[in-house]
Amino acid sequence: MTYTMWIILTASLVGLSCGVIGVFLILRKQAMMADAISHTVLLGIVIAYMVTQQVSGTGMLIGGILAGILTAFLVQMLHSLKVQHDASLGIVFTTLFAVGVILISTSVGNVHLDVQHALMGEITFIPFTTVEIPLIGAVPKATALLTVVLILVIFFIIAFYKEWKITSFDPALAASLGIPVIFFHYLFMTLVSVTTVASFDAVGAILVVAMLITPAASAYLWTDKLMWMLILSGGFGVLSAVIGYWIATWLDTSISGSMAFATGCIFLFGFLLSPKHGLISRWVRPEAWKEEHVS
Template sequence: MTYTAWIIFTAALVGLSCGIIGVFLILRKTAMMADAISHTVLLGIVIAFIVTREVSGTAMLIGGILAGVLTAFLVQWLHTLQVQHDAAMGIVFTTLFAIGVILIATSAGNAHLDVQHALMGEITFIPFHTISLPFIGEIPEATALLLFVLAIVLFFIIAFYKEWKITSFDPALAASLGIPVLLMHYLFMGLVSVTTVASFDAVGAIMVVAMLITPAASAYLWTDKLSVMMIVSGSFGVISAIAGYYIAEWIDTSISGSMAFATGLVFLISFLFSPKHGLISKQVRVAKDV
């Protein structure tokens, strides 16, 4: 593939993975946990770098996953101590992210790892760092990682589809049926973390948050069926990635920022024109009733 095609394909993988995972964040009313985890994984990545002195690889993935699960655990723990859930997220998110920033400044200053890179990523560098895979050949390392993570996400979503559905809509019923609700919660946060870490280097925290929340929120306006919602959300993520790239090329600006902006455009269109919940659609139905 061409240089441009690799960038778009990699971004589309981010949009697809985050779009699917994001549906459950929206349904569980924990959308802002995506913001918290997308920032706190920085701490896990920095610690993994300090230990291994490498800015990619399995150690980064494990470090990010552990940081994400730690975030979920600390938020839940503070909540059990009567701290409001949103306040607990704010405390944990800012503290762990700040520790990560401090460690970057003091222990990782000479590496290709800085706060700007953490927030916005650098997707234009992705095609230059390749690995060779059997039957496939040369492929960007970040793209291969995202393909692997997408396979993991799809496996767990399909394997535990019934459990995800019940725990998302009615945790009390799930507990009464013997489903380990807390374990499923931490497993889900692990999936959010692994998706975030895999996307982090390419697109940064800002686009990860946008892709985890906005396509799913848009899909929620179009359908009430969970399986369809996941397909629509993943599709919106891919569309946002493609449209965002060409917006960035058109006005010569940040690719990741433009992709995040494109998710907002998709939501605006959905908010206005979706058949059931769209603002204009509602006005048309009211006019017909009159």
């Protein structure tokens, strides 16, 4: 496979994983949790480096996952103490991210781990770090990791589809049916953390947030059915990766930034032209739109 195709494939895997997870973030009204976790995993990654002295590997993954779970726990704890949810997010993620930045500046030293790399990633270097896979050959390490993460995400979504659906739309009903809502909340936050950490080194925090939120928000404009929303969101993530790479090549600019920009363009297209919620649909068929939304 060519250098270009490895980059597009890696970004597409990020789009698929984040797109599917992002649907439930949108439905649970926890979209900004993606922003919080994508920043606070920096603290887990830095601490993992301080323990293992390695800038990749299992230690980094575990550190980032634990930081994501810690973020979800602290936000939930502050919210239970009557602090508003958005305020809880702001307090936790800025504090933990700041601690990570301070540790990078004071304790990590001269290694390939800095705030700029954390925010923007460096997807152009992905094809150069490979791992040998039996029957397949040399595969970029990030691509292999993201493939495993995508399989895990799809497995858990399918295995607990009914539980995710009920806990997302009506947590009170889920609790009355005996579904452990808190368990599924933290399981979901773990999936968000795993997806974020796996994508973090390759594409950076900005693109992770864009892929977690914008494709799902775009899919929400086109359909009200959960299954189709999952399919569309994953598809929009892949489309954003392809279009974003083309834009970056055309303008000779940041690949991750261009892909994030592409997610916004796809959302704008749906915001204007989607048949149910599109702005133009309201102008063209105002009466039909009013009837549908009033009823």
